[in-house]
Amino acid sequence: MAKDSRAYTLLLRLLAMAATISAAVVMATSHETTTIFSITIKAEFYQIPSFTFFVIANSISAAYSLLTLFLPPAGLMSRWLVVFDVMIAMLLTGALASAGSISQVGKKGNVHAGWLPICDEVSKYCNQVMAALISGFIGLLLYTIIVLHTITTELNPLLP
Numbered sequence: 001m002a003k004d005s006r007a008y009t010l011l012l013r014l015l016a017m018a019a020t021i022s023a024a025v026v027m028a029t030s031h032e033t034t035t036i037f038s039i040t041i042k043a044e045f046y047q048i049p050s051f052t053f054f055v056i057a058n059s060i061s062a063a064y065s066l067l068t069l070f071l072p073p074a075g076l077m078s079r080w081l082v083v084f085d086v087m088i089a090m091l092l093t094g095a096l097a098s099a100g101s102i103s104q105v106g107k108k109g110n111v112h113a114g115w116l117p118i119c120d121e122v123s124k125y126c127n128q129v130m131a132a133l134i135s136g137f138i139g140l141l142l143y144t145i146i147v148l149h150t151i152t153t154e155l156n157p158l159l160p
Contacts, residue, residue, distance in 0.1 A: 005153050010069065012146045017065035019139035020092070024058035027051055027099075027132035032125035043118065043125040050098040051129070057095035058136055061088050061143070082150050089143040096136050103129050 030051075031044040045051040064084065071077055107126060109117035119126035 005149075009146070009149060009153070012142055012149065013065045013068055016139050016142035016146060017062050019135050019142060020058040020061040020065070023132050023136035023139055024055045024062065026128055026135060027058070028055050030125055030128035030132065032122040034121050036121060041118075041121060043122040045129070048102055050102040054095045054099035054132070054136065057091045058139065061092055061139065064088050079154055082147070082154055085143065085147045085150050089140065089147050092136065092140045092143055096133065096140055099129075099136070100133055103133060 027045050031042070033040060033042045035041070045055065068081060068084075071081070103126070105115060106129075107117055107119045109115050
């Protein structure tokens with residue numbers, strides 16, 4: 001039973017690492033340049049702080065996943081994994097929320113603030129950002145499953 005649980009946890013962590021790495025790479029490589037009325041518009045991820053936070057948060061999550069693959073399955077550190085897993089899930093939630101809200105403004109604009117949508121002009125950039133957000137959401141879902149699994153396997157024996 002313990003070996004099955006360990007294998008399940010390793011598989012979830014590998015999948016979460018793959019999802020967060022792909023989210024960070026896809027977002028970090030998103031860029032497009034277009035010209036409108038002889039004005040050149042350059043859209044890159046680092047121009048928007050929320051997208052930079054998204055890349056950093058997903059990179060931290062991927063590095064954490066890699067480190068946890070090498071931890072021993074039993075001991076005091078395995079109990080601390082519950083705390084760190086929750087922290088990573090919260091970090092990913094914040095990054096996904098901030099990047100998602102900014103991408104919504106880029107796609108739809110905001111008529112009340114007078115912000116025009118840009119996705120009609122830089123559609124490749126917006127599609128790449130959307131792919132990164134989808135991959136980040138998959139990573140967040142996997143981390144939520146990891147948190148629930150870790151809680152049931154590590155803390156359940158401690159409860160009366």
